[in-house]
Amino acid sequence: MTRSVRTLAGIAVVALILGACAGGGPPGGGATQAPAAAAKPTYGGSIVFALEDDPIDFDPLRSRAFIDRNVHYQIYDSLVRIDETGKIIPWLAEKWDTSADGKTVTFTLRTDVKYHDGTAFDAASVKWNIDRYRTAQGSARSGELAPVESVTAVDPATVRFNLKTPFSPLLSLLVDRAGMMVSQKAAEAGGADFTRKAFKAGTGPFILTEAVKDDHITLEKNLDSWGKDKDGNKLPFLDKITIKPIRSSDVRFTNVRTGDAHVANNIAGKDIPTARAESGLTYQEKPAYSFRSLIPNRAKGFVFEDARNVRAVSMAIDRKELLEKGYFNLGVAGYGTIAPNHFAFDANFKPFEKPDVDGAKKLVAEVGKGPLKFQLLISSGDPVTLQIAQLIQAQLKKADITVDIQQLEFAQILDQQSKKTFKDMSFVGWSGRVDPDGNTYDHIYSARPFNDSSYSNKDVDRLLDEQRATSDQEKRKTALRAAEKIYVQDDPARVWLGHGAAQLLTVKKVNAPPVYPDQIVRFQFMSMPK
């Protein structure tokens, strides 16, 4: 096992070196923006999508892996969706209305929608889906939908969500898996195998027709799709999508370069200059909702129980250098949980913009327990993570902070994190959510599931509750910003390093849709001129 992990690391290193050598491709278009979509898109064509892993659960109910969503978004529709700027837009629900007390949300549904298996989509179907997500065994959605007390089908086109307390992030959750609509007939017929074989189960632009584990997934055009683009053209354009799981980023990139695949949305930082330069490719990128963070164990008796130690680490880190050398400029430097495409983002909030080595030294001296020395836990078998950890180690050295890098299998890190037994700090990212609440509440609020640093701050808890209770965006923003200042600067919960990027690499002959901050490709807007 160790051997094979080392093997993988070895391959990755070799690949990295080779990739770096091959970097200087011919200078070309260097396009970062998608070409303007042609006025009359062509119908037909079949494309290959190189995905970084094999999706696990096609059933949104069970789905836990980020990767699954790449398939979900093609075969299912949600009640609402986001546009490419992150704004929530009507989807299966044409409009919605939140009551004055914030405790009921009423959705008006589209009436021209049918599931792939021919059954009708209506309010009863929404109720069945939401009840299933809330109560079915093995549901990964029950936590997200916990604020929902009940769902009422008022009439076939109207459905009402009754909430236990006002809960402003509800819509943002209905954008994703908790709001995806599945055919009751298909789910019941599929039984225990449904999550592996969710054939003809959604209302989305494509129909899942074949899924061979670790090999390929076939999606075929939904001829009865209700979707239209902004020019009124019927969606989708493509006839077929073949999804191939290719775990090695080098192989993935090579496949798109050689034209064996047409689309990929996860490209290693080192390959981006080549992707931009090569004339046969179109590369797009924008900041994603994800964040990168070091998680200190702030529980009693650990080094980072003292907030000043966390702050000292945060001060001594040079995020700009980390982004350039560690992440190959992929993503942006950042300081907290709120990402550039979140409504509550403040571009002027840069508490640790420049490293402050002396300030960090002073803080450690103030703690008065001698030089700061700690263990940094990273996932083994990933050379890029190791390089970044080593860069952090070198940066902190300048402030006389000694970092001892420990590599551990990811499963073991998760275990130690959830039991809060990890010694000092661990290095684990977060894939990001549409609403800043999804990036913050469960990570920061006392005793919430992702609060791996055992952080607890009464003021932060109060502010986070406040922003959940009001649907006034400005008020939410004020509360979220006030909270972020505390958990980043005054009493830091973690050391944030920055935000990741949403990427979309396509071959030139494909008319690519814009890239979305949730990193998911919108294939229904994609076309391939002959």
Add this chain to the structure above:
Amino acid sequence: MGTYILRRLVLMIPVAFLVTVIVFTLVRLTPGDPVLTYAGEERDPATLDELRREYGLDQPLPVQYVSWITHALRGDLGRSLRTRQPVTEAIVERLPATLQLGLTALAISVTIGVLVGTLSALHRNSPLDLLATGFTLAGVSLPNFFLGLILILVFSLAWRFLPPGGYTALTSDPLDNLEHLILPAITLATASLAVNMRQVRSSLLEVLSQEYMRTARAKGLRERVLVVRHAMKNALIPVVTIVGLQVGAIIEGAVITEQIFFWPGVGKLVVDSIAGRDYPVVQGVVMLSAFSFMLATLVVDVLYGVLDPRISYSRKSS
């Protein structure tokens, strides 16, 4: 012979039982929580508890074991915790790839091993012998994860001759399948080839120095008959043992090679499953691997009797 095989098969039952207990306990001793690993970013404690209940992981270990073993006896190895795929289906799906790779590598290592080993024993200290001995040393010393990388570097990246990894089913495109097979098969074959070659050489040398060989030679037997009929038959007994164990090890032998070349076989399945703490799948693969090992040793023992008539398993003759 028949009763002997039957007796051996019956004796396998307690061994198999012991294996199930060990496998079951060992995978659970590995630090890490399958539910937590599978849950990934959805770590709501309520959801985690519910998953544990669904998978029966909240039950005491003995209860879990009895439930697993009673199902396994009926041929149901359970479902993967991660993908919900039945374990038997997951293994059967990947078995052809592993068997193809393992058997090809074995065929390479046995044919070349016996051939070159014999030649170098007959022509001791000749240039061929020195070359073969040198290769043996290198083959045994080179770990296959390193050899695999070197092969990829040379044949895939520098010369663009063969694909660096991947797999196409033999049934869908035989030529493409062969192209993908060459590098991993060489990688996997090298270490066992070196062992086989060395074993053939040394045991043949030993037999050749026996007195009955001198007698045979003295009575004027032709060299070819001497080597093939008299020497080889006796020299092959230790080789059969080693090759037999190699056959038994096909299932787990390719774990590393499959990782390097993205070969979607059982080895890759078990590595992914260990990383994900997918207990049922790990248990299933290890069981399969243990059984194939036990069967291989049985076949080896039976072959002893065929190769050397002095070895007999029936009680009468002993």
